[in-house]
Amino acid sequence: MAFDERSEVAWPSIPAMVRDNGRRFGAAAAVVDGDHRVSSAELVGRVSEAARALMASGVEPGDRVAVWAPNSLEWIVAALGVTSAGGVLVPVNTRFKGPEAAYILGRSRAKAVFTVRGFLDTDYPALLAESGVDLPALAHTIVIDGPAGDAPGEVAWADFLARAGVVTEADLDARVAAIGPGDPSDVVFTSGTTGAPKGVVMAHGQALRAYLDWCDFAQLREGDRYLIVNPFFHIFGYKAGCLASLMRGATIYPLAVFDVPAVLDLVQREGITVLPGAPTIYQSILDFPDRDAYDLSTLRLAVTGAADIPVELIRRVAEELPFEVIRTGYGLTEAGTVTGSRADDDFAHIATTVGVAWPGFDVRCVDTDNREVPTGEPGEVCVRGETVMRGYLDDPEATADAFDAEGYLHTGDLGVFDADGYLRIVGRIKDMFIVGGFNAYPAEIENLLLGHPRVAQAAVIGIPDARLGEVGMAFLVLHDGPRVTEAEIVEWSREQMANFKVPRRVVFIDALPINATGKVVKDDLRARALAEEAD
Secondary structure: OOOOOOOOOOOOOHHHHHHHHHHHHOOOEEEEEOOEEEEHHHHHHHHHHHHHHHHHOOOOOOOEEEEEOOOOHHHHHHHHHHHHOOOEEEEOOOOOOHHHHHHHHHHHOOOEEEEEEEEOOEEHHHHHHHOOOOOOOOOEEEEEEOOOOOOOOEEEHHHHHHHHHHOOHHHHHHHHHOOOOOOEEEEEEOOOOOOOOOEEEEEHHHHHHHHHHHHHHHOOOOOOEEEEOOOOOOHHHHHHHHHHHHHHOOEEEEOOOOOHHHHHHHHHHHOOOEOOOOHHHHHHHHHOOOHHHOOOOOOOEEEEOOOOOOHHHHHHHHHHOOOOEEEEEEEEOOOEEEEEOOOOOOHHHHHHOOOEEOOOEEEEEEOOOOOEOOOOOOEEEEEEEOOOOOEEOOOHHHHHHHEOOOOOEEEEEEEEEOOOOOEEEEEEHHHOEEEOOEEEOHHHHHHHHOOOOOEEEEEEEEEEEOOOEEEEEEEEEEOOOOOOOHHHHHHHHHHHOOHHHOOOEEEEOOOOOEOOOOOEOHHHHHHHHHHHHHO
């Protein structure tokens, strides 16, 4: 097990948990966003006001309401207001352009959207209008930061909140009391790195169970000061961030844009104790030339996860930063966190595996005939447990395709279990390529490439080859240092890995294309490879 005891879920719903947070922690800070410091009791009041304003705007239980905005206090208030009104939260990626956001709003039939003007010089309502997509269900566009425009249904945040007066607290209490563990709480759309995003439907009880487990796993505790750099539109930011903090009585520090000096200043000024993030977050902090000018001594808990974390990075995090607890794990939108490291894991286990199966989950790796593969052999990771999604929104065919007859969700990830039950992710099924009859797994090759002293980041894809069928093509981001050539990387690779794994082509790039959750968008790399071939 990743942790010894599971806390009992004490609440029937997310809004019940939020109200309990207000009762338990009262005057303690719940959210600190710039100059705004909001206590737990005050947060309950703000959430109630937003929920009553939604009810006054015609939002009924089960209606979907989107939030398309960066991390902020208002995002938290809006999202929790949605769930308190009985609505279903639909977070929208802030990197999306108009047509992409319109697809999510249309697919979810969102009745309202909370959004902003001016974030990174972007007018989100204008992007939506320019998409030209008809959204007949969308009745309200609530601008939580910036002025409201003249479009029908568009309203500024303060004017929206003013609607709350026509709905009584008793009416809201009744709405909250009617929400049970089995009612849907949110629809989070998959990242859409391949194909159209699908909406993952989760229930209140599932979210509370999954992220109370996360609190136990991460050792999050009352009084922690949690800097959330992960975007709220992703489960790592909203659920493992906001919900986990509220369950445990930690203070939330939202960060809209990751910037190393801003992060280090906040850590020093506010005594931040919890800083989860993608491996690149820690790499950026470690490589920041003025890091020693900041007092980072309060940092206690780091949580990360990826298939290709260099062991050296975990060693540096442990030795050069003051973290007492370092955790890694594996999860997905459709299930939450599924595996995690043990408390006494060494650098190698934290970096090269995603830990062991969590309580409440059955995890196995299977072949193409859905038979469990032997220890040490790669297979598709399949998971079954109480926090696995109910299904994809309004898509029974995709839902049926995702599950097998025994109720296991097929993740599309390739993994290998070792004899001690540790899972290693070696890639995606769609990313695997076959070199002269041998299966090549990109994540494994990428991890080997990261052993080169000049390689900072690596992404590998398969490309056609007349003789071998497919061969590897590596896209590399380099550390500063002496010049290195493609031929030198290939020759080094021949000394480090089996010949079929050696990339036949190497391309040096300034940055890998990633989506907002930190995943490399390999379809972009494939398109680049095709373009280079055409040239």
